[in-house]
Amino acid sequence: LWTQKVKRWSDFLIFSASRTVFHHNSDAVIQLLRSCFTCTLGLTPTSQLCSYGGVGALLGHGFGSRYSGGISTAAPGILYIKVHRSIRDVMFLTEEILSLLMFSVKSIATRELPAEQAEKLKKTKDGSRYGIGQVSLSLAMTRVKLAASLGASLVWISGGLNLVQALIKETLPSWFISVHGEEDDLGGMVPMLRGYALAYFAILSSAFAWGVDSSSPASKRRPRVLWLHLEFLVSALEGKISLGCDWATWQAYVTGFVSLMVQCTPAWVLEVDVEVIKRLSKSLRQWNEQDLALALLCAGGLGTMGAATELIVET
Template identity: 30%
Template sequence: MFRVPFTRDNNAVAQLIRSCFTSFLGPLVNGRSCFVANRGVINLMGQSPGQSGCRLSISPGCLYMRSCGMFLDNNFVCEEIFKVVIERAHALANECGCDINGPSYLMSGRMSISCALSSVEQIASLAATMLCHAGGVKLIHLMYDQIVPTLLLSPGDRKRGSAGSLCSIFEGFALAFVLLLSGASIWGIGENPPVYTSVHPSKRQRIVGMHLEFISMVMEGNMDLGCGQATWRAYVLCFVGLLVDFVPAWIPQVPLKTLQKLASGLKKWHEHDLAHSLLERGGPEAISIVVEHML
């Protein structure tokens, strides 16, 4: 009975998605996160009967888990989740109380940038979990291949608030975290995807390779951005950094030509260490390129 509206009405699905984020992170008030004591996983999924007696209502998280398999349009679900992720990332940047181009100090009582970035990771973790449960392998493939590239290439309608540049940077970090965590959840972090996903290694290789090729083409100037340079730079540095640090087993499976173009783009941004780290994890064939880049 609880799940019926979500099989017919996308507005109900959007409201449920927002309820999940609100219960986990707290509400938004005037574009800023509002701290509440009762939040986190317990509030998202609901307390067990042993903690608070008989539970009379179903929590947003449980309702989402029970209903997401019957959603009409997983592309709509993905768009709504990314919309909330971007909104939340901007809210955290505004909560820091400064612009990256403004004064270097933080306003008294504001959240530090390091704490805000930690919260961005929490937002991304929740979003990745919700996306994997809603769409599984097919949706994650579509995210790498179409949805995230389109989001970065399209201007969109992003209300950044007072901390404009910092909002853009947080947005790039959030998008990178969501995509990387979603892929790792589905494909695993080892050389081969987990058996239970039924994903052939060549499939992951193709999808990751295509996304890195997309990044390198934009860096070469072959595609026009819509998201802005601050968001784009944060996205690329965060995504590649996460690849190098947390899923290095994916990198040797990427075509060497793509890695070389990506490393060249990073060097133009004066990110020499990241470029070298990327190539060093590219396997034996990339060693000669590493030497060339060090000369």
């Protein structure tokens, strides 16, 4: 018993001392975040800890559950939960987590969608295809959602409400405006998957911070931040803001974000200015997204009922 106790004390002291590294070195924090993504998504099959991916690889079985070379190790998720309070400046984490999410999406697409399958899937009408291509796309989307949920969890754990609001108001708009010169050799599937990943990332982060209804005290801040983000979307759709990202990424993000908001958080739509909802619906119709435009107007309540009726009559 004494031997076990001394070993646990040694592990505790070493673990506590490691916080100093993350307090002074931002590169160490980024490397830890990268390990969280690779382990959760199973992108490093050579590592026994991360070979299967999932939450089990991210969190393990607590501190000291694994031994490597006589040294007790911790899963990356457990380590980050313990040390994130020691990070001196958390504001830079949103951009880093966003970058890691985009890199992870490309890795997922490269693994799940070989170039030949992606090209065949792209050429099919309306994206509907049965067989290997459709299965591969479904698997890729599942892992993309997992990566987005991990990114949202890391943002929420790291900085709470303030970091999530900075993500929605500043980081995401800046990312869409910036130019990203990465090549895609998978028939345009990577930009599309990135757009959907960003939509899940934004919705989940916001849900963690504000809740999906009005029961959370933080929900009082939701209408203002949500209005600013939707105003950015509408302004870009109307050509008032120039975008630097891939068009497929932007289209997937807008349709994915609106669809998730209508289906999963309809209470948010009621809090947005009616005119913004109408302008957004009009822009969606120009993309031939009549069903989504109608669903958005229906979720807007009495203020958008007239516009919804007009859309039904026209179509």
